[in-house]
Amino acid sequence: MRDLDGNAYIVTGAGSGIGEATTVSLVRSGAKVVAADIDEDALAALTEHVADKTKLTTVQFDLADEASIIDLVDRAKRDHGRIDGVVNAAADLSQATMSRDCDLADMDAALWASVLQVNLIGTGIIIREVVPHLREANGGSIVNISSAAAWLGEAVRPAYAASKIGLHAMTRHVARAWGRQNIRCNCIAPGMVLSQTGSALMTRQYQDDMLAAICLPDLGQPDDIAAGILFLLSEEARWITGQVIPIDGGLIYK
Ligand SMILES: NC(=O)c1ccc[n+]([C@@H]2O[C@H](COP(=O)([O-])OP(=O)(O)OC[C@H]3O[C@@H](n4cnc5c(N)ncnc54)[C@H](O)[C@@H]3O)[C@@H](O)[C@H]2O)c1
Numbered sequence: 001m002r003d004l005d006g007n008a009y010i011v012t013g014a015g016s017g018i019g020e021a022t023t024v025s026l027v028r029s030g031a032k033v034v035a036a037d038i039d040e041d042a043l044a045a046l047t048e049h050v051a052d053k054t055k056l057t058t059v060q061f062d063l064a065d066e067a068s069i070i071d072l073v074d075r076a077k078r079d080h081g082r083i084d085g086v087v088n089a090a091a092d093l094s095q096a097t098m099s100r101d102c103d104l105a106d107m108d109a110a111l112w113a114s115v116l117q118v119n120l121i122g123t124g125i126i127i128r129e130v131v132p133h134l135r136e137a138n139g140g141s142i143v144n145i146s147s148a149a150a151w152l153g154e155a156v157r158p159a160y161a162a163s164k165i166g167l168h169a170m171t172r173h174v175a176r177a178w179g180r181q182n183i184r185c186n187c188i189a190p191g192m193v194l195s196q197t198g199s200a201l202m203t204r205q206y207q208d209d210m211l212a213a214i215c216l217p218d219l220g221q222p223d224d225i226a227a228g229i230l231f232l233l234s235e236e237a238r239w240i241t242g243q244v245i246p247i248d249g250g251l252i253y254k
Helices: 017-028 040-049 066-080 109-136 158-181 196-201 204-213 222-233
Strands: 008-012 032-037 056-060 085-088 140-145 183-190 244-247
Touching (some): 008 017, 017 032, 032 066, 056 066, 085 109, 085 222, 109 158, 109 183, 140 222, 222 244
Parallel strands (some): 008 032, 183 244
């Protein structure tokens, strides 16, 4: 499948859900992956799901910590000798961030600062660190993961939605800034995906509401998003950049 054989990618949030599904699919496609997550136990469990362990390096890191992001990218270059792209799937999806209660916590400055630091600024730092290596490889592909929640104002706290909208702006900026060096940058905006965290955070009622809002008969699985990510990493997507692409089962009333 595709032309990813021998390439090397960093995947953040690889311990769970979309990042995990992406890592497993990339390795299955012959790519080497530096799988990064804050959760060491989740990374250990991921190793069990990967068939060819020689293609996998796991790195514990914290997207809120600049030094740990720099170490992650250095490690990826050291281990694989090249970096062909990065998938930015890690995000702060804690209960406090994802709460649907509309209350004064929506305007909690500490919450805004920590959510933006992890979901937006941390992702920007990874891109800053990775771009020189992509230039060295004469190009590459960056895939950011935002959310349909960027459009659905009422669904989650505004800090989360703002962090995801910010990724759209960053995606377009990066595409413009380094497109001539053949570095592509796109963003996938998933709808409701039944990852472990996605399922745990959403009430049955919310899942029913989301199902009613989409065209297709069921909610998404992490593999549905991973398929889009692999396409955007591949040469088949060589003329696609600067785009925000919804993969959401047809959530057409955004
Ligand atoms: N599941 C959904 O319905 C859904 C919908 C829209 C968008 N998304 C987005 O998709 C991406 C993946 O979500 P998922 O559902 O697979 O979630 P998930 O919780 O299964 O995976 C997220 C991973 O990020 C890691 N992480 C959290 N904070 C981190 C930090 N500071 N540093 C490093 N790693 C950290 C977690 O440990 C976890 O393994 C996220 O960006 C999320 O916002 C998910």
